[in-house]
Amino acid sequence: MPTVDVDPDELRELTGHEEKSDDELIDDLFGLGLEFEGRTEEGTFELEFAPDRLDRLSVEGVARSLRYQYGDARGVSVPSTNSPEWTIEVDESVPDERPYVTGAVIRGVDLDEDALDSLIQLQEKLHATMGRQRAKGAIGIHDLTMLKGRDALRASDRSSGDEPRDGPATEGEPTIRYVGVDPDGDRFVPLDSDQEMTPAEVLENHQTGEKYADLVRDYDRYPAIYDDLGLFSFPPVINGRRTEVSTDSRELFVEMTGTDQWTIDKMLNVVCYALAARGATIEEVTVEYPDEELVRPDLSTKTKTVSHDRVETILGIDLDPEEVVDLAERAGLEATAGENEAGEVVYEVTIPPYRVDVLHAVDVIDDLGRAYGFNELEPKYPDVGTVGGRHERSRLEDAARNLLVGLGFEDLLNFHMISEAENYERLDLEAGDDAYGAGEPATIKEPYSEDYTMLRTWVLPSLLMVLENNTHRAYPQNLAEIGFAAHVDESENTKVAERRSVGAVLAHHDAAYEDARASLQALARNFDVDLETSATDHPTFIDGRTAAVVIDGEEVGVIGEVHPKVLVEHDLEVPVAAFEFDLEALR
């Protein structure tokens, strides 16, 4: 689970509750669903957050939620904004893969160390969550005073070599331009560097560039943002050093680029709310697409219609409409009670612009429940009658397992994933051989561990591994497993034939074919099926002591004495007799 670091002193200051002790704060935070995980070296709280309330990724958002919880704030609050002065002009050269941009100007911000740290953390956490590691949305925050926007350069013209043309930006309006550039089409000094580099060089030679190189490597043109002085940001990879934000910055330009307008607009709202909570003024920015003009940030609210009946049903309690309205306000929402066409009570619920998680009326009901306190609700057993029962396959499996245990076998439970070496090679098999257990493997893509690269095609390899790992334990070791096995089968809908396989090994100083045959007979007899064992060859077993297991006329498995080369391969110094067959044959 992701965590967010929150300084308890800042929390006290921003909530206006200087009297709260750390322990009280921890309790209050748990009530919000933010679990205290520990402290950082600097003594700030590490809080675990569920990835729905992305507006709580910084101390400002956590403080806002606490203020609602304490009753210090009610309803929906939207910060006021000033009219746009700046324009982001989106050039047609912008890469198709990353066409969207948004932004806001922030004025009069007081960035002390704590506030700057919090802003940086918020940016990182938004990148990690909504931004999908910057793939979907990337944030750039700049010192506005370092930007010169009166006469933005036609960057795309420079990179593409086209004739200069008139842009939509009019003289006198400060403008920055979102464009696409050739990977080596221009140079700038990135953050944490003092060298001029082209975007392509950043991907090769800069630490941050290397980390995010995969996001843009396949693009023909790289995303870039220009002001009058030139390239100052290379989203989603890195900003230029010229506009770096410091504790001296008082005016900021926030830009976000991405693959989805809604996503970056919402990320922008979360950042604007956090800065407004620190007393900053939000100023709108005009975003000029070739065919459309937007004014951002979009701090409009939306509404959801919630039926009173659903609120009562889901929470399992009776409520007055006034109580519902009150709960909504305590949750940072606003609800107006009314009636629908059927004459039922419904609420129009206003959702503030920083919320990214409210998709449906049920999300509002969850908020109402949290405001009410879910732990205040009395559990009750649902008054619903149903008849229980086991699946036939699971009953069959149990019946066969009980017989094996009664015959003295230790029941085992092994992993379904295995490696090719264990499944085939160490048993002297090859995938695709015409031998029991040699079916084509269902393989894992880019496996994490070389020990687990496929699903086992039979269980005998697992049983031999257990014998191998327990040679220091007392014999006899008679082991059995009724377990999952699978192989590729194009005739199946999932292209994989999955089955339960009955595998058994008998390992002791005089274990022989006959012992395995006796146990197999006992199983067959108890399930009243006809058993034959017809001589066959199988690379895992000794020639002349191997047979196909034929049940009710169908070949369903193999039985024999394990070949010495397989025993030696598994460091075994006792004979092993074994059998394996499909559980279905006993049905």
Added chain:
Amino acid sequence: MQLPHAQAAVVETASADEAQSVDDLAAATDLPPETVTGAAFELEEKGLVAVDEHVDETTVLTDEGREYVDDGLPEVRLYEAAVAAGADDDPAPMGQVIGASDLEGPQVDIALSNYARKGYGAIESGEITADPDADPDADPEAEALVALAESDDASGLGDDVVDQLERRDLVERRETTVREVVVTERGVTELMAGIETAETVGQVTPELLTSGEWEDVEFAEYNVEADAERVDGGKVHILRQTAERVKDVLVGMGFQEMEGPHVDADFWINDCLFMPQDHPARTHWDRFALENPTEIDHLPADLVERVERAHREGVGEDGEGYHSPWDEDFARALALRGHTTSLSARYLSGEEIGELEPPQRFFSVEKVYRNDTLDPTHLLEFFQIEGWVMAEDLSVRDLMGTFEEFYAQFGITDIEFKPHYNPYTEPSFELFGTHPTTGELVEIGNSGIFRPEMLEPLGVDCDVMAWGLALERLLMLMYGFEDIRDIHGTLCDLQLLRDTEVTY
């Protein structure tokens, strides 16, 4: 009359006139004393002898006490060495005297601590003096030791002296029960009539039983207290036993078992659960995508369309979808299921066993696969307990009540519900319970009411609440295992499996 060998020997050897101790009888009959005791009590029950019991106190020398009888008490030896060194006139150096005394190791300390106590002299500044008037030959402790070496009866000796010897671990007082046997009148009568010794046999045989001989034979005694050779037999795997128990509980609560593919399309594993395709859990590092085969053959086209619409537009009049890409190819991609909620989706859709009418309860206890780091509490594959209830109008209170009943069956009580977030449930709760032995609050599961964006495309128009829990977690909680790898998988320790307590 016929009596078993030991009883016959005892009654014949004992006297009617004079009580004889068990030890004497044992010596006379050549039987072990415990056999004689057993026989005597059985004879007493038959009225042939009387057994009198009394407690005797004896005082016997310890090994150390016996040593001092031979060598002399250490303090006496020290005194003698001191006198030999002339310490009865002038103080003599300690080292020299001790060397001459032949005292070694702990005996030196014993000698020194008793020397002054008994007034043999003084020890000061590394020098030793000996009192010329002391008389070690009359040392009462030494005399008592000699007396006790000859007889274990301390009654003629002073209690103080014996107490002191006991404190010095030179003697030990013992209480022994002495049993004495005397033949009763009835015994005499039976003896006169003649006592025969019954035959003993090793084993019950068919001949013995059919001939009726068993009535007259005595069975040779075994050492019934000794351990027999170990047998292990077979046993159902401990994790399987736990799974069986969970299944029993759920069946008892009215749940039916589900069954379905381990390798499944991402559509059933994630898309049907309203998991956005760019959700972090759907990226490579969490899931086991298949390299071969890669894609499911068939998905129900109308369901795919409804699911895609829910992802893009949400459901309901003012519902919203995700602002995430949705691609049918990704939905068709095969992977090892990361949860058995894929089975729930299949059953709820009606594709598995036909359309379901409420009310319904379903469960499974089956393997799921997570691309996680292997450690003592995490495996790449583990069992998930999945359960859901479908009914008209279910509330979070019903959900809470169901879990309380379920977990109470495993001794986990005081369930707490922490509001939580899942993409496919709302409201959602993490469940915390109190550990039955440690009393800690531990996370035991995840739960919620399925979202309309999941249920509507599946064609379900009532409420469904669901929960999931790792079976291994329950096992570890119930039985206190610390490393799950000892139990589950090919690294398992057979001895641990053989020795593990069964569950019920």
